[in-house]
Amino acid sequence: MEWEAAALVLSARPFGEGSAIVHLFTEEHGRCAGLARGGASRRQASLWQPGNLALVHWRARLADQLGQVTGELVHPAAVTILDAPLSLAMLSSVLAVADATLPEREAYPALFLDTVRLVALIAARADDPPMALLVAWELALLGEIGFGLDLGACAVTGSTSDLRFVSPKTGRAVSEDAAGVWRDRLLRLPAFLRDPDAPSGPEDWRDGLDLTAHFLSREALGQRHVGLPAARLRLRERIGAMISA
Amino acid sequence: MVALGGSDIERLIAMLSRLPGLGPRSARRAALYLLREPQTRLAPLSRAMDSAARSVRTCSTCGTLDTTDPCTICADPERDRGLVCVVETVGDLWALERAGIHRGVYQVLGGTLSALAGMGPDDLNTAPLFARIKAGGVREVILALAATVEGATTAHWLQERLAPTGVAVSRVGHGVPMGGALDVLDDGTLAAALTARRPA
Numbered sequence: 001m002e003w004e005a006a007a008l009v010l011s012a013r014p015f016g017e018g019s020a021i022v023h024l025f026t027e028e029h030g031r032c033a034g035l036a037r038g039g040a041s042r043r044q045a046s047l048w049q050p051g052n053l054a055l056v057h058w059r060a061r062l063a064d065q066l067g068q069v070t071g072e073l074v075h076p077a078a079v080t081i082l083d084a085p086l087s088l089a090m091l092s093s094v095l096a097v098a099d100a101t102l103p104e105r106e107a108y109p110a111l112f113l114d115t116v117r118l119v120a121l122i123a124a125r126a127d128d129p130p131m132a133l134l135v136a137w138e139l140a141l142l143g144e145i146g147f148g149l150d151l152g153a154c155a156v157t158g159s160t161s162d163l164r165f166v167s168p169k170t171g172r173a174v175s176e177d178a179a180g181v182w183r184d185r186l187l188r189l190p191a192f193l194r195d196p197d198a199p200s201g202p203e204d205w206r207d208g209l210d211l212t213a214h215f216l217s218r219e220a221l222g223q224r225h226v227g228l229p230a231a232r233l234r235l236r237e238r239i240g241a242m243i244s245a
Numbered sequence: 246m247v248a249l250g251g252s253d254i255e256r257l258i259a260m261l262s263r264l265p266g267l268g269p270r271s272a273r274r275a276a277l278y279l280l281r282e283p284q285t286r287l288a289p290l291s292r293a294m295d296s297a298a299r300s301v302r303t304c305s306t307c308g309t310l311d312t313t314d315p316c317t318i319c320a321d322p323e324r325d326r327g328l329v330c331v332v333e334t335v336g337d338l339w340a341l342e343r344a345g346i347h348r349g350v351y352q353v354l355g356g357t358l359s360a361l362a363g364m365g366p367d368d369l370n371t372a373p374l375f376a377r378i379k380a381g382g383v384r385e386v387i388l389a390l391a392a393t394v395e396g397a398t399t400a401h402w403l404q405e406r407l408a409p410t411g412v413a414v415s416r417v418g419h420g421v422p423m424g425g426a427l428d429v430l431d432d433g434t435l436a437a438a439l440t441a442r443r444p445a
Contacts, residue, residue, distance in 0.1 A: 013361040017265055046433025050394045073432040078394045080440050082419070085401040092398060096360060230360045234402075241405075 001067075002059040005029060006074060008116055010099040012048040014040045022048050022069060023099050024056060027112040031102040034058050034069030047071055050095045051078035051119055077123040084126035089235045090134055091122050096229035097138065101145060101220040111144045131239075132192040132200045135208030138216065139193065147171070147219035151193060154178050165189055168214055187211045202242040209236050254280070306377070308353035308370045309335050318342075318350060325349040327384035329374065331403065333357055333391060341389065349387075352377075357390060357399040366402065378410050385413040392419040392437055 007024035010031065015021045020039030025031050034056075039048050047054060053075040060067035081087040098115060102108065118137050121130045142148055148171075153160045155172035165174040165186035174186055189211065190204035200208075213236065217228055227233075254276060262272035279287040303309070304316035311317055318324060328349025332338050333356060341347050352374045356364040377383055386407055390396040400416055407414050420438030421430065430438075 011361055043431065045393070046431045049433060052433070076433045076436045079392070079433045079436045082392060082394075082397040082437070083441075085405075088394065088397055088401065092394060230358070230365060231398075234358075234398075 001061075001063045002057065003029060004055065004057045006116075007054055007056040007071070008095075008112070008119060009048055009050050009052045009054060010095045011050055012036070012039060020044075020048055021066075024058075024069070025098055025102070025112060025115060026056070027109045028107055029058075030104070030106045030108055030112075031099070032058065032067075032105050034067045036069050036071070046076070046079070047073050049076070049078045051091045051123070052076050053116060053119070075120070075123075077119050080123045081126050084129075086129050086238060087122050087126045089231070089238050090129055090131065091119060092231035093229070093235040094118060094122070094134060094137065096231035097141065097216065100226065100229050101141060101216065103145070108144050111141060114140055131205040132190075132196075132208070135190070135205065135212060136193065136196070138209075138212035142212065142215055142220065145220060147215055149173075149215065151189065163189055163194055166211055171215060187214055202239055206236070206239050206243060209239060306373055307338075307351045308355060308373065309338050309351060323348075326377075327382055328387065329377065329383055329385070330387040330389050331374065332389050333396065333399075337389065347387075352386075354390075354399070357393075357395040358402060359395045369399070369403075371403065371406070375406075375410070378407075378412055383412050385415060388414065388416045390416075 005026040005028055007026045010023040010025050012020045012022040015035065018038050018041045020036045021033060022036050022039060023031060023033050036044065036048055038044050048071070052073060054071040054073050056069050056071040058067050058069050078091065081091060094115065114137055118130070118133055121133060139149060149166060150170075150172045151163065151166065153173065154163060154175035155167055155170060156178035157175055159175045159178075162176045163173040164176045165179050165183060166172065166189050167174055168185070168187050173189060179186055187210060188207035190200065190207040191198040192200040192204055193208060193211075213228055213232070216232075221228065257279075258269070258272045258276045261267055261275050262269045264272075267275065279290065300312040301310050302312070302314050304311055304314055304319055306315045306319045309316050309318065313320065325348050328347075329352055330341065330347050330349055331352045331354060332341065333354055335353055338351050338353055341351075353370060355370045356362060356368060358364055358366065358369070374386070378386075388400045388403060390400045404414050419441050420434065421427070422434075425434075427435065
């Protein structure tokens with residue numbers, strides 16, 4: 001069995017002396033792993049850097065085997081932002097969350113395209129990192145893997161205006177009026193998630209990251225008793241530090 | 246497996262085959278080479294390994310491997326203690342020492358921040374670095390970490406923690422290696438070189 005496809009490198013870890021086990025995200029084959037012979041060597045190490053888009057050839061005798069991968073670099077995203085701390089933290093977070101939450105070998109074509117687009121934007125906009133888009137991507141990921149939030153109308157009144165909170169239990173929006181005395185127990189819904197054109201700043205990003213972190217932890221990762229990836233926690237920490245500064 | 250003349254020989258081959266660069270076949274060749282002249286080849290090697298196992302330790306100051314603590318570099322009065330070069334592994338330190346261009350001291354982190362490798366901030370050997378800075382005399386910290394996502398993430402993390410100390414922090418350059426013709430460089434290195442370009 002073999003296939004060739006454009007793939008986003010999610011992670012790569014050394015295996016043996018010079019090889020690497022790489023996790024890839026493709027449009028047709030979803031998240032899949034493969035052994036890259038010589039993948040940790042001087043010649044290939046830059047190819048399998050997380051965030052890179054590569055044209056990958058995957059081959060195995062049987063479909064359920066790990067498989068061997070070879071690749072050719074299409075777009076080196078990571079290397080362009082090595083000196084931009086926030087962009088690098090965002091890239092690491094996106095890849096770690098995708099790697100940790102997506103089931104293996106299940107196709108999510110729309111999410112793949114969104115992810116490639118987001119990674120390209122992160123790499124291109126180091127001076128204006130697309131944080132709001134990252135939060136929106138995490139919401140889209142939750143929806144794709146079956147834990148979508150209902151942010152269209154208030155869970156209490158049915159109103160579609162003035163939605164400011166999200167119920168941590170149901171994942172449904174709650175309006176300002178309906179929040180009442182429970183507002184401190186609800187998650188904040190940042191304006192940019194209601195209106196994509198709304199301006200956003202570090203405090204909105206923090207609210208958005210806390211919102212998605214709650215559902216990623218509980219729904220996507222909690223079932224497997226694993227926590228949020230370290231890269232995602234560091235991104236949240238970085239935004240918190242931006243607010244305190 | 247075919248018996249190769251006794252369990253000691255098989256164990257020697259098995260141990261050698263675990264070394265980097267050696268597989269079972271090359272381990273057999275190495276074992277045979279050593280055993281042909283045991284007194285001049287095997288016994289000195291065995292003594293050297295035994296001696297290294299007993300005497301080599303980790304330097305409590307910089308984290309490198311040496312037979313003394315503090316290590317030869319940390320104890321060298323000619324070294325500039327105000328200039329600390331932070332590297333990921335002892336192998337990186339040896340590479341810089343081979344080049345002979347760094348006349349300061351080192352700090353070996355023992356890894357980079359990596360969820361896959363199970364390395365978090367607490368696993369990095371940074372405490373002696375901050376202790377040295379607190380004790381005074383450190384002017385500059387050079388971050389000589391790999392040009393990878395994990396290396397850069399660690400560098401940013403460390404840079405932020407060093408900022409309140411007031412010590413100057415610099416990073417090694419990334420890009421075209423000496424003698425590297427552009428047409429044979431990989432795309433990642435070329436992209437790094439172009440991204441890190443500077444006025445001529």
